[in-house]
Amino acid sequence: MxxxxxxxxxxxxxxxxxxxxxxxxxxxxxxxxxxxxxxxxxxxxxxYCFLDQPFNGEWIKRTPKGDTTELEYTDTGFKVVYGGSMEGIHHSHMFSDTGKHWQASTRKKPFYHIFxxxxxxxxxxxxxxxxxxxxxxxxxxxxxxxxxxxxxxxxxxxxxxxxxxxxxxxxxxxxxxxxxxxxxxxxxxxNFGMKGPTIEYELSGVECPYDRGDMFFFGSGNFGGRAGGIIMVPSCHGEGVYRMETMSVLPASTATDLIEFFTKKSPFAHWFKHAEIIEVSGVVIEFLxxxxxxxxxxxxxxxxxxxxxxxxxxxxxxxxxxxxxxxxxxx
Ligand SMILES: Cc1cc2nc3c(=O)[nH]c(=O)nc-3n(C[C@H](O)[C@H](O)[C@H](O)COP(=O)(O)OP(=O)(O)OC[C@H]3O[C@@H](n4cnc5c(N)ncnc54)[C@H](O)[C@@H]3O)c2cc1C
The missing domain is CATH 3.50.50.60 (FAD/NAD(P)-binding domain)
Structure with a gap:
């Protein structure tokens, strides 16, 4: 027994x-x-999640049902019900430290959804x-x-x-x-020998002048001469709310430093003048x-x-x- x-x-x-x-x-x-x-x-x-399109051997079908959304894993054959908000994201941006901006947009089907x-x-x-x-x-x-x-x-x-x-x-x-x-x-x-912290900030009051979408910032000029990249994704908590993430090498403070520099001293700092931190989270990731x-x-x-x-x-x-x-x- x-x-x-x-x-x-x-x-x-x-x-x-x-x-x-x-x-x-x-x-x-x-x-x-x-x-x-x-x-x-x-x-x-x-x-973020990829719905109504093939992803990792599955096709998840999204069906709004009143206040909830039914997510059907059509290949595996099961359903889950989700009671929160969902938003389709139609724009994707990249920004260099020399002022270059690329944008990809989709009119009908969103690239992905945030939840x-x-x-x-x-x-x-x-x-x-x-x-x-x-x-x-x-x-x-x-x-x-x-x-x-x-x-x-x-x-x-x-x-x-x-x-x-x-x-x-x-x-x-x-x-x-x-x-x-x-x-x-x-x-x-x-073991790929890559071990480092990923830090994520959720920020409200971000004054972003571009179409709501995900943004990738790169170039050492954005990070005080250090190598780095930042991804910023809209949050389901509303307009002007974004989740910002970066990965770095240990110690964990190096990842925090990248975000701090980017939001306070980079050419994009004016977007964050009135921003407030809602949440900070992070983990140390090891790639096996x-x-x-x-x-x-x-x-x-x-x-x-x-x-x-x-x-x-x-x-x-x-x-x-x-x-x-x-x-x-x-x-
Ligand atoms: C910065 C970051 C951003 C991400 N963004 C996204 C995103 O936008 N969209 C997305 O789909 N995914 C995202 N992911 C990935 C996603 O979070 C993971 O793939 C997912 O959480 C994996 O689920 P899991 O249940 O396998 O493990 P986990 O979510 O890690 O859950 C493991 C659980 O085990 C528990 N646990 C661990 N050790 C012990 C122990 N010794 N004893 C008891 N309990 C223990 C923990 O408390 C935890 O609850 C992100 C991950 C990171 C790090």
Whole structure:
């Protein structure tokens, strides 16, 4: 006997979808996450998604339904309901430090949509609970051992160690996966030696004189003589609100310095004269080649834990669904 049929480590977009889908199929599942609240999406995500077009082996069909939007993963064969706003983005810009500007625009179909990742995650959590999934927030995965028949997981909650058992485990603990580390699952992956912070600011009151769209800024003149690039994407929080992101080398302060210089001293600084920071978030990213065989005995890796860089929000949800489907077949 085990405590659970399946334990899911990490309840981000992939893990939360796996928990809900397993519970919907009548499987006794426990989701474990170090976050104290499970209805928040901790990973930085500007919130763009590619809908009504082919993307990463899927075609997600968007159907507005009153206050909500139904997103149908037409190839995999499932639907999720999202209760937040969605906006199609029709313009894309590039700016050099010498004043050159390129713009691409599309009249009918948007390039992509922006959405609210926090609302999306909240919706999935509510659904997973309704389906009967159990959760342990504020709980850190520490280690595991496995035999042919079961996995024993060591977790830490409020400073105390606990041991839980399951038949199958889904590792959805993100890019720097602890499950992959302790099981040696990363050994066969190529490390590209690129490790660095990505920092994201959400800013309101941005006075951008161009068509609302994404903007890429490059050229050392924009960054005080340093190499760098900044991506700015409209936020679903309204006109004049943008999410600005950059990646740099360690220490993390170098990424913050690039954004600080760009918004205060670059030729574009006047756009940010009245801007206010709504949110700052960031993570350290390490680039490993994707896992070719994403399982190890009774453990299946899903989402960013098995991906090259980031698999993106919409694909992480798909990984969670497919992970649940595969694990059910193995039980
Ligand atoms: C700066 C930035 C911008 C991005 N922008 C976008 C975007 O605009 N659109 C988009 O689609 N995607 C974007 N992404 C990518 C997207 O956020 C990820 O691909 C997606 O979140 C992966 O989902 P996941 O569930 O696999 O992992 P994660 O979202 O990383 O979730 C992992 C979960 O595991 C938990 N966890 C980790 N370790 C432990 C542990 N030891 N014990 C317990 N719990 C643990 C974490 O708390 C977390 O909840 C962005 C990423 C970054 C870094």
């Amino acid at each position: 085990t405590d659970y049929d399946v334990i899911v480590i990490g309840c981000g977009p992939a893990g939360m979808m796996a928990c809900g889908e397993l519970a919907r199929r009548g499987i006794k599942v426990l989701g474990i996450d170090k976050k104290p609240s499970l209805d928040v999406n901790i990973r930085t995500a500007s919130g 609210n990742p926090h609302q999306c995650h909240k919706d999935r959590f509510a659904w997973a609970q309704k389906m009967g999934a159990q959760f342990m927030p504020g709980t850190v995965f520490v280690n595991l051992t496995q035999t042919d028949a079961r996995v024993e997981v060591k977790v830490r909650q409020n400073g105390k160690d606990r041991y839980l058992t399951c038949k199958k485990l889904i590792a959805a603990d993100g890019l720097v996966s602890k499950v992959a580390k302790v099981t040696g699952a990363n050994k066969s992956r190529t 080649s994707p896992m070719i065989v994403p399982y190890l005995g009774n453990i299946l890796f899903a989402g960013d834990s098995a991906a090259f860089g980031e698999c993106l929000y919409q694909c992480a949800v798909m990984c969670g669904y497919k992970g649940a489907e595969c694990v059910q077949k193995e039980l």
